[in-house]
Amino acid sequence: QSALTQPRSVSGSPGQSVTISCTGTSSDVGGYNYVSWYQQHPGKAPKLMIYDVSKRPSGVPDRFSGSKSGNTASLTISGLQAEDEADYYCCSYAGSYTSLWVFGGGTKLTVL
Amino acid sequence: EVQLVESGGGLVQPGGSLRLSCAASGFTFSSYEMNWVRQAPGKGLEWVSYISSSGSTIYYADSVKGRFTISRDNAKNSLYLQMNSLRAEDTAVYYCARGAAAGTIRYYFDYWGQGTLVTVSS
Numbered sequence: 001q002s003a004l005t006q007p008r009s010v011s012g013s014p015g016q017s018v019t020i021s022c023t024g025t026s027s028d029v030g031g032y033n034y035v036s037w038y039q040q041h042p043g044k045a046p047k048l049m050i051y052d053v054s055k056r057p058s059g060v061p062d063r064f065s066g067s068k069s070g071n072t073a074s075l076t077i078s079g080l081q082a083e084d085e086a087d088y089y090c091c092s093y094a095g096s097y098t099s100l101w102v103f104g105g106g107t108k109l110t111v112l
Numbered sequence: 113e114v115q116l117v118e119s120g121g122g123l124v125q126p127g128g129s130l131r132l133s134c135a136a137s138g139f140t141f142s143s144y145e146m147n148w149v150r151q152a153p154g155k156g157l158e159w160v161s162y163i164s165s166s167g168s169t170i171y172y173a174d175s176v177k178g179r180f181t182i183s184r185d186n187a188k189n190s191l192y193l194q195m196n197s198l199r200a201e202d203t204a205v206y207y208c209a210r211g212a213a214a215g216t217i218r219y220y221f222d223y224w225g226q227g228t229l230v231t232v233s234s
Contacts, residue, residue, distance in 0.1 A: 052220070103158060
């Protein structure tokens, strides 16, 4: 069982927006502004999409945005495109020496 | 271009050992913290271990503490993971992932390798 809770799947049509939630505790998501999101296509390595809750690395489209409220972080993808279909994982710094980072179980995004 | 290339995975019997390597290029390896992250088949990601840029600070997840050893050779631009007393539940793709540059505060992984598969089975 993953430390952070994500919905198993979400879906949306091209052009629509979807939001993926990521719920943790005050020891991880709620305790630090260090939530990151990773996109993973089948058989590929994860790719950083959002860091520090809402910042986008260079090259990531501004259709991707992140936010946080309390112990829950969210990733919103607007203007869905076919290539956005992938698994998405949230991650939070947790600060414990035996659990520095915790991940969510992943959300499968299907573009209908 | 930043590149991380893992190797050393394979099939090993329960109780066996394996050493993974991660060859880094395209950046000043000695200036960056590094991590191992694994993904069991069909499952999510799990942070495994962290090593500081100099190698002086190391952390492990509870699930591998006492069995796995992370190390690095900055002269060879390489990261390693020595895995002993392997269990079936260690079966996963193991990724090396770049962390913060020394002297910076950064809590995410900006580059990942393609991963190497470790299968623990008799």
